[in-house]
Amino acid sequence: MTDALRLGTRRSKLAMAQSGQIAEAVRQITGRPVELVEITTYGDTSREHLSQIGGTGVFVTALRDALLSGEVDFAVHSLKDLPTAQPDGLVLAAIPVREDPRDVLIARDGLTFEQLPDGARVGTGSSRRMAQLNAYARDHGTRIETVPIRGNIDTRIGFVRSGELDAVVLAAAGLHRAGRAAEVTEYLPVDIILPAPGQGALAVECAASRADLVAQLAELDDPYTRAAVTAERSLLAALEAGCSAPVGALADVLADGQAVTEMRLRGVVGSADGATLVQLSTTGPVPTSHEGTEALGRELASEMLAKGAAGLMGERAR
Secondary structure (H helix, E strand, C coil), rough: CCCCCCEEEEECCHHHHHHHHHHHHHHHHHHCCCEEECCHCCCCCCCCHHHHHHCCCCCCHHHHHHHHHHHCCCEEEEEEHHHCCCCCCEEEEEEECCCCCCCCEEEEEEEECHHHHCCCEEECCCHHHHHHHHHHHHHHHCCCEECCCCHHHHHHHHHCCCCCCEEEEEEHHHHCCCCCCCCCEECCCCCCCCCCCCCCCCCEECCCCCCHHHHHHHHCCCCCHHHHHHHHHHHHHHCCCCCCCCCCEEEEEEEECCCEEEEEEEEECEEEEEEEEEEEEEEECCCCCHHHHECCCCCCHHHHCCHHHHCCCCCCCC
8 A cells, every 4th residue: 555645734724625625636646645744833722922932933842853853754734824034944845826805804794894983993913904904994084993813713703793892804825615604795806905915825845855745735825825825925935924924925827928027016914003105016927937037026125115015014024
């Protein structure tokens, strides 16, 4: 019998669901069974808000330790949780086709964001979302109270069902992968709220020394998704901002008929109360190399820093 490949994953329902989808794809590619190895991360056990525990790496360090020790053969991460610096000895073997990167609203009584009453309590664990939601409400002459929350999908939606909150904002991708898309009240346009860098994408990581496995996992890679998230994460790194910083970014490739010709990168940094946002974009030819894609992110970050972005991020990551 062929030895099973061991896939390291967080224990949450969402992590298990998305890891299960990757496991099935790897089974088909390799012809080998894949078993899920559940690993508890610091971010799963801490009850502090992400802004307090630092955010950067709290959901991935234990998985990476398991990879480096040989406890698991490969791991699946939500890409937005990954620090921008890649550790020695590990490689991102695949970044599969991205799910919907947008944020969504789940509100009481089926309300949209614009229908929320003045003073509505909106829950989110993200300073990025707080900044953009408050800015949008301010621009439209309404007032909301953004409430910091933690917890899995059930916990967060439960705050609305119980009446404790009027609405919560979550990532569309997680709800889709967990089979909960029917509960979405409104998909929030990226013109209102830019997602976290890498949001909606998964990262399949393994030891660089496993050249055979790296080559097999690479069959899951989507070059357009990889290019987009590389630009977004380059922007994040150049801003010296961690995963929990109030930074939004989204890159998309623009097609002229059948041919992909351009990449557009948008970025935003804002104060939590939404009083100040630095939001810029750039469009250029699709970079033909990893270095070119990273350069696009660095260039936009430089423009944002020149506009005052550094002062909106609190303590910058080093």
